[in-house]
Amino acid sequence: MGKLIYGMSVSLDGFIDTPSHSLDWALVDDELHSHFNDQAREISASLYGRRMYELMMEYWPTAETDPEAAPAEVEYAGIWKNTPRIVFSRTLTGVDPGSRLVRDDPVEEVTRLKAQPGFDMDVGGASLASTLIRAGLVDEYRISIHPVILGAGTPFFPGLEDRIGLKLVETRTFDSGVVYLRYQRRRSARMGARVDR
Numbered sequence: 173m174g175k176l177i178y179g180m181s182v183s184l185d186g187f188i189d190t191p192s193h194s195l196d197w198a199l200v201d202d203e204l205h206s207h208f209n210d211q212a213r214e215i216s217a218s219l220y221g222r223r224m225y226e227l228m229m230e231y232w233p234t235a236e237t238d239p240e241a242a243p244a245e246v247e248y249a250g251i252w253k254n255t256p257r258i259v260f261s262r263t264l265t266g267v268d269p270g271s272r273l274v275r276d277d278p279v280e281e282v283t284r285l286k287a288q289p290g291f292d293m294d295v296g297g298a299s300l301a302s303t304l305i306r307a308g309l310v311d312e313y314r315i316s317i318h319p320v321i322l323g324a325g326t327p328f329f330p331g332l333e334d335r336i337g338l339k340l341v342e343t344r345t346f347d348s349g350v351v352y353l354r355y356q357r358r359r360s361a362r363m364g365a366r367v368d369r
Contacts, residue, residue, distance in 0.1 A: 174216065174291030176282060178301045179314025180328060181350075187325030188298055197320045199348040204316065205244035207344070207352070211314065212251045216291045219282065219304075220271075222261040224297030228252070229268065258285075258293075260300055279307045302330035312356050313338065319349040 180188050181198045189195055200208075220228065235241050235249035257271035260278045267273045274281050282304055285291055295301045295310070304310055315328065337358035344352040 174286045174288055174293065175311040176219075176286060176304060176309050177215075177292065177294045177312045177314060178305065178310045179211070179294060179312075179316070179354075180296070180298075181316045181318055182328045183318055183320050183322040183325070185321045185323065186328050187322045188328050190322055190325045193326070197318065197322065199318050199320075199350055201346075201348050202242055202244045204346050204348060204350055205242065205248060207346070209244060209248050209251060211294075212248060212255065214292060215255055215294050217256045217258055217285070217293045218252075219278075219293055219295040219300060220257060220259050221297045221300035222259070222264055223299065225257070225259045225261070225264075225267070225271070228296070233268070278303055279309065282307075282309050298326050298328060298330070305330060305336075306332065310357065312354065315353045315355075317351045317353065 181195075181200065182188055183197065190197070231238075232249050232252045236246050236253075238245075241249070253270060255270075257267070258274055258281070259267050259271050260274050260281070262275050264273060278300060282293070285293060286309065295304055301310065338355040339358050340353065341356050342352070342354035346352070
């Protein structure tokens with residue numbers, strides 16, 4: 173089976189953006205961007221909700237021609253353009269040629285996609301991720317914690333009724349002070365159910 177990965181830059185207090193949806197606090201230098209690029213190369217498809225898709229479309233389709241773009245950004249733009257995108261929205265009327273629009277239930281579609289061997293996906297955006305986390309479909313969390321406290325904004329994790337047990341499988345500290353944590357969801361050996369220890 174494939175796996176579903178949810179990873180984003182996060183403030184120390186757990187927000188992915190400010191109340192005005194600003195990302196100007198994120199410290200994405202060449203070292204961290206190269207790390208993101210290496211991860212992006214492993215992905216078979218990226219999943220977006222409407223808002224994250226529109227945000228990505230504002231810059232990445234033309235980033236390779238931006239004279240002010242850093243080399244790591246130019247590299248990521250190429251990776252991003254070559255990675256299929258699946259956009260979940262009931263309001264969009266169309267998407268770019270590299271994307272596929274899905275109006276149906278994301279849980280059903282992602283369950284179907286995960287059944288394909290080696291088909292690893294990442295999910296961008298907290299809203300879509302919340303739906304998939306609650307459905308038990310996220311296998312791995314990749315959190316880049318930035319040395320800033322925002323005080324408010326969009327939380328990385330949704331409110332949950334049940335705990336999700338995790339296993340820490342990788343850590344890395346960057347020169348900027350960003351700390352990367354990679355966790356895999358724990359499953360019981362017998363039934364694949366969530367455990368909380």
